[in-house]
Amino acid sequence: MKLFHLSDDPSIARFEPRPSAYTEEPVVWAISDQRIANYLLPRDCPRVCFRAGAGSLGADVERFLGEDAVVIAIEEAWAERLASGKLHRYAMPNDGFVLKDEGAGYWVSYGAIEPLGVEVLDDLPGAIAAEGVTLKVMPSLWALHDAVKESSLMFSMIRMRNAGAHR
DSSP, X not given: OOEEEEESOSOOSOBOOBOOTTSSXXXXXEEETTTGGGGSSOTTOOEEEEEXXXXXXXXXXXXXXXXXXXXXXXXXXXXXXXXXXXXXXXXXXXXXOEEEXXXXXXXXXXXXXXXXXXXXXXXXXXXXXXXXXXEEEESOSHHHHHHHHTSSXXXXXXXXXGSOOOO
């Protein structure tokens, strides 16, 4: 398994732990290579990410995924920002990190981390596709958000506070 941190900042030489609403202590966050596609988007872009899990029902898999293995849905309002976006993918050492959430692929370090290297990603839709993920662009995410949340699929819904009005 490989760990990464994605950022708009191209010049991070050392990641220092920062306070987080999701942890009691300041941490450095990393994402596993299995879930990196969920973060190959502009930071504030709302998204609904989903895949089948061991407990997913066949009807849910057929309804939401069909032939797709993994889907990331975004709103039309973010399509241009995604197409023109650029990120920096920092390779992180595995040492010093502990698993925070297996389903989401989140890892944390309570100490400072120096990245192993950085790569510029300037074709974010291409990077998502290269991970074997289907990108769907929709007028609104809310109906999908509500339906996937009630399904048996594994999901991650990120930055939904930035989504368009709930209809």
